[in-house]
Amino acid sequence: MNSIAVLGAGKIGESLLAGLLQAGRNADELMFTERHPERAAQLTAEYGIEHVDVATAVRRADVLVVAVKPQDIEPLLDQVAPLLDAATLVVSLCAGLPTKLYERRLAEGTPVVRVMPNTPMVVGEAMSAISAGSHAGDEHLAVVEELLSSVGKVVRVPETQQDAVTALSGSGPAYFFYLVEAMIDAGILLGIPRATAADLIVQAAVGAATMLRDGTEGHPTILREAVTSPAGTTIAGIRELEKHGVRAALIDAIEAARDRSVELGRAHD
Ligand SMILES: NC(=O)C1=CN([C@@H]2O[C@H](COP(=O)(O)OP(=O)(O)OC[C@H]3O[C@@H](n4cnc5c(N)ncnc54)[C@H](OP(=O)(O)O)[C@@H]3O)[C@@H](O)[C@H]2O)C=CC1
Numbered sequence: 001m002n003s004i005a006v007l008g009a010g011k012i013g014e015s016l017l018a019g020l021l022q023a024g025r026n027a028d029e030l031m032f033t034e035r036h037p038e039r040a041a042q043l044t045a046e047y048g049i050e051h052v053d054v055a056t057a058v059r060r061a062d063v064l065v066v067a068v069k070p071q072d073i074e075p076l077l078d079q080v081a082p083l084l085d086a087a088t089l090v091v092s093l094c095a096g097l098p099t100k101l102y103e104r105r106l107a108e109g110t111p112v113v114r115v116m117p118n119t120p121m122v123v124g125e126a127m128s129a130i131s132a133g134s135h136a137g138d139e140h141l142a143v144v145e146e147l148l149s150s151v152g153k154v155v156r157v158p159e160t161q162q163d164a165v166t167a168l169s170g171s172g173p174a175y176f177f178y179l180v181e182a183m184i185d186a187g188i189l190l191g192i193p194r195a196t197a198a199d200l201i202v203q204a205a206v207g208a209a210t211m212l213r214d215g216t217e218g219h220p221t222i223l224r225e226a227v228t229s230p231a232g233t234t235i236a237g238i239r240e241l242e243k244h245g246v247r248a249a250l251i252d253a254i255e256a257a258r259d260r261s262v263e264l265g266r267a268h269d
């Protein structure tokens, strides 16, 4: 079994570690680096995973998972580059950062796989899209697939699509959470207690998501039409969504997220 070091155990790094443990991986196959000692201690207490320094992570890990903010990548690569040999697989979870950035900075021939995961990996429901850098072959993609399929679904995409994927499934959970927040607020407006409104909306979201994924008819238009009765309540609401341009707003939002991903990568050209 590969030993895995997560460099930067923030929100996504912790989600990955927690998801891997939940999937049955042993804590002693995992390690992480983190620059705040209190947070490191808290993570070790909660998960039983060892906090190590970068040099130890590079020496011991078969797979180095980079999970720092894109803005923090340069100082991290300064630390890693002199220590790393080309036998270690580098897996980047960072929005926008191309594999060629790592290839430029790390030992010649280092295999790099770019991944866009999402936080539902903490409950084993991640969507991760993976792309090989120029020194990563099928065997490296297979290692990453095996790792991430234990915490959700994995697809292979050309690296040219990763900025769009970042906007869709990387940021996607935030947009669903935003919709849920807004719908709970609507419940408050209508006089429903917050806890009850939250129960109603969260279960509606879980039911709708399950129908989309597991139902015999998973097409969103057909499912939405089945809820929309003639002269009924749903169409009255949909007319308001259309009046307020919600569909166009979502398309614009996802395009803006894609553009920001491109910009984050260009900052390192
Ligand atoms: N959150 C999400 O839903 C997703 C995030 N990502 C990607 O994952 C990466 C991390 O995002 P996220 O988890 O949200 O961000 P966080 O800020 O929560 O996590 C990054 C962590 O890395 C730490 N860090 C930074 N530099 C170093 C270093 N040199 N050594 C050790 N630790 C370091 C940060 O410390 P400090 O607090 O001091 O900054 C922080 O704890 C980003 O590149 C993002 O694009 C990808 C998909 C989804």
Ligand SMILES: O=C(O)[C@@H]1CCC=N1
Binding pocket: 095, 166, 170, 171
């Ligand atoms: O907001 C971000 O930049 C990261 C990348 C995808 C989800 N969160």
